[in-house]
Amino acid sequence: MHDQGPDKEPLIIFLQKIIYFSVRILAILMVLVILMGVIDVGWTLYQRVLDPPSYILTIPDILGVFGAFMAVLIAIEIFINITIYLREDVIHVKIVIATALMAVARKVIILDMDKAGPLDLFGLAALVFAASGAYWLVHKTPAFRLQLPDEKPSSNSDKD
Numbered sequence: 001m002h003d004q005g006p007d008k009e010p011l012i013i014f015l016q017k018i019i020y021f022s023v024r025i026l027a028i029l030m031v032l033v034i035l036m037g038v039i040d041v042g043w044t045l046y047q048r049v050l051d052p053p054s055y056i057l058t059i060p061d062i063l064g065v066f067g068a069f070m071a072v073l074i075a076i077e078i079f080i081n082i083t084i085y086l087r088e089d090v091i092h093v094k095i096v097i098a099t100a101l102m103a104v105a106r107k108v109i110i111l112d113m114d115k116a117g118p119l120d121l122f123g124l125a126a127l128v129f130a131a132s133g134a135y136w137l138v139h140k141t142p143a144f145r146l147q148l149p150d151e152k153p154s155s156n157s158d159k160d
Helices: 010-050 059-088 093-110 118-140 155-159
Strands: none
Touching: 010 059, 059 093, 093 118
């Protein structure tokens, strides 16, 4: 009964097809989110430029536009994560952590210092250090691939 191996199990094959189909739907939806985000960036910039004083962006305006840009860039990073998963059937931790770093950077950029309390700042600082440290560790760790044994039983397996 175990001759088929886990990759040949009909239920597993069916469930993997559902997962791959779901990931493809997520990719399509993420492209829609990215397009809506680009439209939002354009609309935000248009509104900020036309608000009095016209054709002048204040620092809060620029930070608002930066926040909108960063949100679109984060969506693009998530789309890249999805497409890599579809191509390679693996989640790349380094890319996921880089996406998290972008999200943290966006939060730092748009942070309103007048409304943020000391605990908010300490929490955000801890998040920056943790995400940066995780990225550094993943970047410095040599890449490896897990090689699964062949489906054919080897001569050593008879001794177990």
